[in-house]
Amino acid sequence: MRPAAFTFKAVPKGRKRLTLIRTAHLWQLLIAALLPLLSCGRSVGPTTEITFAAALLPSEQAAYKSILEEFTQQTGIQVRLIPQQYAQIRTTIEAEVRAGRGHLDVVELDVYLLPVMHQQMLPLDTLIFRRQELSRQVPNDAWEVCFFGDPEQLLYLPHRLNWQAMIYDAQVLGEPPANWQDLLEVAERHSGAIGFKAARYEGLVCDLFPFLWQAGGNPQHPDSPAARETMDMITALAPHFNSAARSYKENSILQAQEHQEIVLHFNWPFAVPLLRQKNLLPQRFRTAPLPRGPAGGATILGGGYLGIPATAPHPEAAARLMDYLTSPEAQKRMVSAMGWFPVRPEGWEAMTDQDREDFAGFLDMRREVRARPSRIDYQEISRIWQNGFHDMVFEDADPEAVLAEMQKRIDEQDDGSQP
Numbered sequence: 001m002r003p004a005a006f007t008f009k010a011v012p013k014g015r016k017r018l019t020l021i022r023t024a025h026l027w028q029l030l031i032a033a034l035l036p037l038l039s040c041g042r043s044v045g046p047t048t049e050i051t052f053a054a055a056l057l058p059s060e061q062a063a064y065k066s067i068l069e070e071f072t073q074q075t076g077i078q079v080r081l082i083p084q085q086y087a088q089i090r091t092t093i094e095a096e097v098r099a100g101r102g103h104l105d106v107v108e109l110d111v112y113l114l115p116v117m118h119q120q121m122l123p124l125d126t127l128i129f130r131r132q133e134l135s136r137q138v139p140n141d142a143w144e145v146c147f148f149g150d151p152e153q154l155l156y157l158p159h160r161l162n163w164q165a166m167i168y169d170a171q172v173l174g175e176p177p178a179n180w181q182d183l184l185e186v187a188e189r190h191s192g193a194i195g196f197k198a199a200r201y202e203g204l205v206c207d208l209f210p211f212l213w214q215a216g217g218n219p220q221h222p223d224s225p226a227a228r229e230t231m232d233m234i235t236a237l238a239p240h241f242n243s244a245a246r247s248y249k250e251n252s253i254l255q256a257q258e259h260q261e262i263v264l265h266f267n268w269p270f271a272v273p274l275l276r277q278k279n280l281l282p283q284r285f286r287t288a289p290l291p292r293g294p295a296g297g298a299t300i301l302g303g304g305y306l307g308i309p310a311t312a313p314h315p316e317a318a319a320r321l322m323d324y325l326t327s328p329e330a331q332k333r334m335v336s337a338m339g340w341f342p343v344r345p346e347g348w349e350a351m352t353d354q355d356r357e358d359f360a361g362f363l364d365m366r367r368e369v370r371a372r373p374s375r376i377d378y379q380e381i382s383r384i385w386q387n388g389f390h391d392m393v394f395e396d397a398d399p400e401a402v403l404a405e406m407q408k409r410i411d412e413q414d415d416g417s418q419p
Helices: 013-039 058-075 087-101 131-135 140-144 180-190 201-215 223-238 252-257 271-277 315-325 326-337 344-349 353-358 360-364 378-394 399-411
Strands: 048-056 077-083 106-110 150-154 158-164 165-169 263-267 285-288 298-308
Touching: 048 315, 048 326, 058 077, 058 315, 058 326, 077 315, 087 106, 087 344, 106 315, 140 158, 140 298, 150 353, 165 252, 165 360, 180 353, 201 223, 201 298, 201 378, 223 378, 252 263, 252 271, 285 360, 285 378, 315 326, 344 378, 353 360, 378 399
Parallel strands: 048 077, 048 106
Antiparallel strands: 106 298, 158 298, 165 263, 165 285
16 A cells, blocks of 8 residues: 555546646746756755854954855855854763754864764764865874774864964064073073963963973873973973963963063964054064974974764765865965964965964974874873972972872873773
C-alpha cells in the first residue's frame, strides 16, 4: 500500500484542464521571479542562516561584518555574528553538546583551548576543501595544532594568527635590548620600570614560555637544566619589575606603558593599532623582537582557530564559511581592515609600508613562533607553571625544589594521548 502522501486519484477532464492552466501560470510567475537572480550568476536555493561566534573587539565588529556580507553575496548564506569571549564560546559549546542539540554552526577558539575542546568538534576532513592548500602555507606549529591524537583528522582551521613581541619606549631606551644580557642591563638602569604579565592567568606563561624556549627548554620538563637557567634569569630580572606586575594582564600592562610607568613589555599585535590611534606609535613606542636567549629566539603562538561544533545544525554551510574566511581574498581584507596577521602568505601583501614599520618587531619574529603543548590537560600544566613562577619569583622558594615538584605534578597528569 502507498503512503497517503503518494496516493493518486482520478481527476475529471474539465478540472484537469483548469489545473494545467493554473500550473502553467504559476511556472510563468516563478520564472519571472528567478530571472533577476539567474542573470546575476548566483546559485538559487533555500535561504540558510548560520550562527558564528567569534572573539571580536567592539572596534573590529563593523569591519568584520562587511567581510561576512561579501560571503553572503557570493553564496546566499546569511551569517548571524555573535561576538563573545573565548571562555563564553567554550561554555556554550559544552552546554550544547551535553544537550545533544545546538545553534552554533561555526566558532572561533583560542589556540590553547584546541586540545581541550577536540571531543566537542566535528571532524572537517570531508567538509573543508582548502586543506591541502593551507597545509602547505600555514607555518608548521600553527598547522599541527589543527589536529589532536590523529594526524589525519582535521578539527580546526587557523582564522588569524598572532604571537608576542616587545613594545619599548624608544625615547627612553633608544635601542631595544637584543638578548638576555642586554635586558638585564636595561632592567638595572630602569629598575621598577620593567613590565611582565605576572597575574595568575594564561598571559603569565605567554610571557614566560618564550624565555624557556630561548634557553632550549620545554614546558613539559621543568626539571631540566634549561628550565633552571630560565628561572635564574627571571629571578634576576624580577626585582626590577614594576610594583604592579602581579596584577598586569594584556590591557593593564599596555595602559602602564601608555602612562610611561614602564619602559618595555611583551604583548600581542592588538596593541599596535591602539597605540597608533593615540599617536604613541611609532612616535614614542616601537616594536622589536623578544630578546634572544642562549639557544636562540622564540615567541609564543596565539590566535583564533575556526571549528564546527558536533551539534552544528548546518555543518555544510559552516564549512563553506570557513573555506571563505581562509581564502586569499578574505585574508587580505582582514589584514587591511583590522590589522590581523594572516594565515596565508598572500595576506601579507595587504600590509602598507607604515604597517610594516609599526609591526616590525612582530614580523621579525615570524620564523620563531612556537606552540604550547598540545595536551588535553594543558590548562593544568599552565597552572603548575603559574604557581611555580609565583613561588620562585615572589615567595623566594628554592628554584631547584620547586621545579622538581612541578615535574612530579606534570608526570602525574594525563595528557590525553591514550584512548
